[in-house]
Amino acid sequence: MRNTVQKTMILKTVRSMMDHPTADEVYGKVISSCPGISKGTVYRNLNLLAQEGEILRVSIANAPDRYDFTTVNHAHCICSRCGKVFDYRLKRMPQLNDSDNKGFKAEDMNIIVHGICHECQMKESEEKERS
Amino acid sequence: MRNTVQKTMILKTVRSMMDHPTADEVYGKVISSCPGISKGTVYRNLNLLAQEGEILRVSIANAPDRYDFTTVNHAHCICSRCGKVFDYRLKRMPQLNDSDNKGFKAEDMNIIVHGICHECQMKESEEKERS
DNA sequence: CTGATTGCAAAGGGTTTGCATTGGA
DNA sequence: TCCAATGCAAACCCTTTGCAATCAG
Numbered sequence: 001m002r003n004t005v006q007k008t009m010i011l012k013t014v015r016s017m018m019d020h021p022t023a024d025e026v027y028g029k030v031i032s033s034c035p036g037i038s039k040g041t042v043y044r045n046l047n048l049l050a051q052e053g054e055i056l057r058v059s060i061a062n063a064p065d066r067y068d069f070t071t072v073n074h075a076h077c078i079c080s081r082c083g084k085v086f087d088y089r090l091k092r093m094p095q096l097n098d099s100d101n102k103g104f105k106a107e108d109m110n111i112i113v114h115g116i117c118h119e120c121q122m123k124e125s126e127e128k129e130r131s
Numbered sequence: 132m133r134n135t136v137q138k139t140m141i142l143k144t145v146r147s148m149m150d151h152p153t154a155d156e157v158y159g160k161v162i163s164s165c166p167g168i169s170k171g172t173v174y175r176n177l178n179l180l181a182q183e184g185e186i187l188r189v190s191i192a193n194a195p196d197r198y199d200f201t202t203v204n205h206a207h208c209i210c211s212r213c214g215k216v217f218d219y220r221l222k223r224m225p226q227l228n229d230s231d232n233k234g235f236k237a238e239d240m241n242i243i244v245h246g247i248c249h250e251c252q253m254k255e256s257e258e259k260e261r262s
Numbered sequence: 263c264t265g266a267t268t269g270c271a272a273a274g275g276g277t278t279t280g281c282a283t284t285g286g287a
Numbered sequence: 288t289c290c291a292a293t294g295c296a297a298a299c300c301c302t303t304t305g306c307a308a309t310c311a312g
Binding site for chain 2: 300301302303304310311312
């Protein structure tokens with residue numbers, strides 16, 4: 001496992017982006033500090049960094065994966081209109097319990113809430129008023 | 132909205148499969164009662180049926196979508212080894228609450244637990260013994 | 263009749279992978 | 288030196304889509 005310029009810059013870039021960027025968005029930003037870097041390298045290193053526990057990969061069905069500088073597990077929500085992803089605050093995170101689940105050994109839990117973000121709700125009611 | 136033979140058979144097939152089949156698995160089964168049906172039709176009708184609320188589409192990151200004859204929302208777990216999907220029983224489903232989340236209007240929640248199923252755990256310990 | 267639905271095949275998006283080349287330790 | 292990491296492009300998987308033909312209402 002080597003420390004390449006590319007890997008270092010990718011990690012630094014993800015840590016500077018607080019808005020759950022996609023691999024493509026990370027690529028778009030890292031290319032300025034690391035010209036000529038390839039998309040494949042970005043994908044490879046994001047995966048490596050996630051495996052090493054440096055960043056969190058947030059997989060969302062029917063949408064590109066996101067990367068999160070925070071590695072503590074928490075719920076996310078995604079807006080069905082604009083596709084933006086936010087942290088979602090739950091009163092309590094549900095507990096994993098293997099005993100009720102036929103010996104399934106749980107290791108990780110992903111919670112994704114689908115809905116409409118505040119901004120898109122505003123836009124929507126504006127559009128309704130106009131018509 | 133028409134009632135075609137294909138749509139009827141697809142619904143009947145999903146209702147007969149209790150193991151969270153993928154679109155491809157539904158196709159593999161429906162083709163015997165409906166020879167010559169195309170994969171596109173299966174995808175299209177699974178989507179329609181999910182929209183109509185007849186079945187539940189379970190989207191899982193980095194894995195093909197599954198279809199569930201039960202439409203009440205519940206958590207699922209997927210085995211990282213064999214890819215099988217099961218229902219996952221939680222002590223309590225977390226509550227959606229818009230008030231803590233900057234006006235995000237939550238509509239739906241997906242919970243996926245990743246881990247190893249009982250069968251694969253058994254296989255794994257067998258393999259360890261053998262070596 | 264007529265437009266919704268089909269079969270087919272091609273396109274699509276996001277991600278991974280094979281390979282020759284490069285470069286860190 | 289030597290193998291891990293890179294850049295590039297092609298392959299990959301799952302799903303959707305465009306189109307002419309078909310068929311249910």
